[in-house]
Amino acid sequence: MNEKxxxxxxxxxxxxxxxxxxxxxxxxxxxPSTEILENMPQYKDIDSRWANNEKVALEMACxxxxxxxxxxxxxxxxxxxxxxxxxxxIAYIGTNGGMLxxxxxDPGMHSxxxxxxxxxxxxxxxLIMLEPSDSQECKDFVKLGYELSEKYDLVVLLRVxxxxxxxxxxVTLEEPLPKQVKKYVTNVQKRAMLPAMxxxxxxxxxxxxxxxxxxxxxxxxxxxxxNDTKVGIITSGISYQHAKEVFGDxxxxxxxxxxxxxxxxxxxxxxxxxxxxxxxxxxEPFIETAVKALGxxxxxxxxITIQGELTAAIVQTSLTDKPLEEGYTVDxxxxxxxxxxxxxxxxxxxxxxxxxxxDKVVALGDIGCYGLGVQTPFFGEEMxxxxxxxxxxxxxxxxxxxxxxxxxxxxxxxxxxxxxxxGLTSLIDAxxxxxxxxxxxxxxxxxxxxxxxxxxxxxVNLMGKPVHRIDVVDMVMATGxxxxxxxxxxxxxxxxxxxxxxxxIENEGLQVIVTRYPCALLKSVIKARGKxxxxxxxxxxxxxxxxxxxxxxxxxxxxxxxxxxxxxxCTGCGLCMQNCKVGAIKVVE
Amino acid sequence: MTxxxxxxxxxxxGTILTTKVLSKGLVEMGYDVKMSxxxxxxxxxxxxxxxxxxxxxVYAPNIGDHEADMIVSFEKMEALRALPYLKKGGAMITDxxxxxxxxxxxxxxxxxxxxxxxxxxTVGNFTLVKAGEKAEELGNVKAQNICLLGxxxxxxxxxxxxxxxxxxxxxxxxxxxxxxxxxxxxxxxxA
Numbered sequence: 001m002n003e004k005x006x007x008x009x010x011x012x013x014x015x016x017x018x019x020x021x022x023x024x025x026x027x028x029x030x031x032p033s034t035e036i037l038e039n040m041p042q043y044k045d046i047d048s049r050w051a052n053n054e055k056v057a058l059e060m061a062c063x064x065x066x067x068x069x070x071x072x073x074x075x076x077x078x079x080x081x082x083x084x085x086x087x088x089x090i091a092y093i094g095t096n097g098g099m100l101x102x103x104x105x106d107p108g109m110h111s112x113x114x115x116x117x118x119x120x121x122x123x124x125x126x127l128i129m130l131e132p133s134d135s136q137e138c139k140d141f142v143k144l145g146y147e148l149s150e151k152y153d154l155v156v157l158l159r160v161x162x163x164x165x166x167x168x169x170x171v172t173l174e175e176p177l178p179k180q181v182k183k184y185v186t187n188v189q190k191r192a193m194l195p196a197m198x199x200x201x202x203x204x205x206x207x208x209x210x211x212x213x214x215x216x217x218x219x220x221x222x223x224x225x226x227n228d229t230k231v232g233i234i235t236s237g238i239s240y241q242h243a244k245e246v247f248g249d250x251x252x253x254x255x256x257x258x259x260x261x262x263x264x265x266x267x268x269x270x271x272x273x274x275x276x277x278x279x280x281x282x283x284e285p286f287i288e289t290a291v292k293a294l295g296x297x298x299x300x301x302x303x304i305t306i307q308g309e310l311t312a313a314i315v316q317t318s319l320t321d322k323p324l325e326e327g328y329t330v331d332x333x334x335x336x337x338x339x340x341x342x343x344x345x346x347x348x349x350x351x352x353x354x355x356x357x358x359d360k361v362v363a364l365g366d367i368g369c370y371g372l373g374v375q376t377p378f379f380g381e382e383m384x385x386x387x388x389x390x391x392x393x394x395x396x397x398x399x400x401x402x403x404x405x406x407x408x409x410x411x412x413x414x415x416x417x418x419x420x421x422x423g424l425t426s427l428i429d430a431x432x433x434x435x436x437x438x439x440x441x442x443x444x445x446x447x448x449x450x451x452x453x454x455x456x457x458x459x460v461n462l463m464g465k466p467v468h469r470i471d472v473v474d475m476v477m478a479t480g481x482x483x484x485x486x487x488x489x490x491x492x493x494x495x496x497x498x499x500x501x502x503x504x505i506e507n508e509g510l511q512v513i514v515t516r517y518p519c520a521l522l523k524s525v526i527k528a529r530g531k532x533x534x535x536x537x538x539x540x541x542x543x544x545x546x547x548x549x550x551x552x553x554x555x556x557x558x559x560x561x562x563x564x565x566x567x568x569x570c571t572g573c574g575l576c577m578q579n580c581k582v583g584a585i586k587v588v589e
Numbered sequence: 590m591t592x593x594x595x596x597x598x599x600x601x602x603g604t605i606l607t608t609k610v611l612s613k614g615l616v617e618m619g620y621d622v623k624m625s626x627x628x629x630x631x632x633x634x635x636x637x638x639x640x641x642x643x644x645x646x647v648y649a650p651n652i653g654d655h656e657a658d659m660i661v662s663f664e665k666m667e668a669l670r671a672l673p674y675l676k677k678g679g680a681m682i683t684d685x686x687x688x689x690x691x692x693x694x695x696x697x698x699x700x701x702x703x704x705x706x707x708x709x710x711t712v713g714n715f716t717l718v719k720a721g722e723k724a725e726e727l728g729n730v731k732a733q734n735i736c737l738l739g740x741x742x743x744x745x746x747x748x749x750x751x752x753x754x755x756x757x758x759x760x761x762x763x764x765x766x767x768x769x770x771x772x773x774x775x776x777x778x779x780a
Contacts (some may be wrong), residue, residue, distance in 0.1 A: 313653030
């Protein structure tokens with residue numbers, strides 16, 4: 001052992017769980033956290049599973065840790081909002097087996113709808129918080145986290161950010177512990193959180209946190225590096241790496257790995273020794289506020305932006321007069337290259353059909369690949385909030401439109417995984433009162449955007465075992481909705497798709513459209529397709545550009561003719577062909 | 590001295606695999622290596638940027654404006670987009686592949702057809718490597734990435750420091766080892 005390998009932060013977190021003898025891991029996928037659980041199945045001793053949402057994932061883990069297993073639960077930052085309800089109370093229950101919750105924040109919003117700083121959850125939830133700054137620390141902090149969680153009977157929040165999750169650096173592997181199992185002993189006073197018990201537990205939690213603060217003041221992951229003490233920098237997580245990159249050994253550092261409870265004594269010592277203090281942190285003034293509360297002056301968000309992701313260059317220009325290196329400039333500009341719906345994507349059929357009814361609906365979207373429909377040329381989304389919001393927001397919008405005599409019908413859409421996540425409860429509300437809305441369930445048989453994770457609609461689970469597949473249509477019908485209000489269509493087939501939308505607009509009350517067509521990137525779909533693709537007969541093509549309206553990345557137009565520019569990725573779905581009035585496009589095998 | 594390398598391309602071109610081979614080799618050479626790749630939405634046909642830093646001790650995993658010593662681009666317009674990363678005196682390797690983006694396909698924006706000429710005139714240390722064309726000639730267009738890797742390690746002066754062919758063989762799928770080794774050799778020769 002002690003082999004050195006290069007690992008992403010996410011891979012290292014998974015490895016850390018394995019080395020710590022974790023027995024149960026659960027998550028709902030979400031960038032940048034997804035690869036943690038995707039890397040789990042290689043560790044056969046860990047029962048790893050995708051849950052339908054983050055709340056369910058956390059509650060399953062709570063059961064497992066109360067029962068005596070070490071557990072890992074992972075989610076993106078906004079996922080923790082979904083799981084916040086159980087988390088706040090699990091903190092009172094404490095642990096039997098160690099419990100570690102990973103929040104993967106996304107400063108810079110590489111793939112998210114906001115850049116909330118989840119460090120605040122550690123205070124709100126009374127959690128021990130650890131902030132690793134590279135892959136080695138990801139692994140080390142996970143292992144330490146289980147020791148702390150069990151020793152202090154508290155839940156540990158491992159807070160990472162996109163740049164930690166998705167950066168690779170060298171990690172030294174160690175031997176794993178055997179699976180840790182603690183005996184389950186009934187303890188109603190500790191675990192049944194009704195007011196009488198919770199009042200007692202809150203006292204215990206505060207006492208335990210005070211003990212952790214003592215530890216935090218004198219622990220291996222909160223450490224001062226003294227160089228010249230004219231300038232002292234207090235930092236945590238990835239910001240430490242940026243600070244070191246800029247200042248090297250010319251200043252002193254207080255690198256905090258355990259940031260809740262905040263090590264007040266250690267911070268005070270450091271501030272006393274240094275002439276001036278700069279806090280370098282991404283996002284909110286979390287450390288800065290703690291330093292100021294102790295009565296020390298420091299720079300913080302007055303110098304370093306609260307927006308986006310930090311780089312060494314931002315730290316350098318914010319805190320020093322040293323200019324950046326010189327670069328090159330040119331007069332020409334690259335065209336934008338936003339991510340697009342793939343060739344053969346079923347959502348393209350849905351959005352293209354939508355463009356034919358644009359004036360009659362208000363389209364409200366959700367989180368997933370179909371979010372890309374917001375762009376040119378579909379402009380198929382007027383609002384996007386959160387998982388499940390695509391359905392629920394329509395219910396309120398319908399009332400608001402009616403109140404102002406706007407005859408348009410709200411049309412919400414979300415995917416199969418999002419439906420299982422939280423769309424189902426929204427659907428039940430709409431069915432219950434027969435809301436005057438169109439709800440479109442875009443079933444592509446997989447969790448798409450995050451890269452094909454299994455969900456309740458798939459036939460195997462994360463561990464590759466066969467499981468009971470739950471059909472989204474069965475779930476819709478189980479609400480008792482009038483079957484005439486449910487329209488199951490092939491979204492690529494524009495006759496079917498258009499008819500369903502037209503009917504849903506023209507008929508009052510709730511209409512549910514389920515589009516069924518698998519993601520074009522599924523291995524089984526690629527295999528079944530073989531060499532099937534479209535061909536355009538240049539002699540027949542009249543250059544009307546009707547095929548280009550479907551905005552397929554495989555299609556291009558040059559010298560007055562459309563052509564298949566990317567034959568390798570054209571799936572021969574035939575959406576473009578349906579728009580060709582002169583029969584120039586055909587599907588060939 | 591830390592070296593900063595940026596690989597850019599379009600989702601699906603294999604930039605990430607290239608960086609994987611490169612980082613394995615650099616680790617074998619005894620360097621500290623950090624590599625940063627953002628995945629998520631950008632996979633869906635968008636611009637993909639992978640950043641790699643190596644040296645005795647590397648702290649930050651990402652590379653800012655004017656900080657790159659070397660840019661390798663798998664598509665010519667992406668080379669233009671990545672130019673702000675390059676420091677004065679830095680080197681650029683690019684393929685002449687042209688992949689039209691959606692705003693170009695819909696006619697809302699123009700593809701900068703003259704970008705190779707402009708880049709060649711602006712960047713002193715500029716190398717055009719027709720890796721995609723070579724890979725097609727060798728029978729598998731996907732070997733474009735390993736062809737560019739050959740050009741990259743040659744330009745970095747590390748082609749003979751480790752057995753890159755062995756690392757390629759260990760990293761790419763077994764079925765395509767031969768074509769990738771040929772592509773690697775071709776890339777070395779084109780640098």
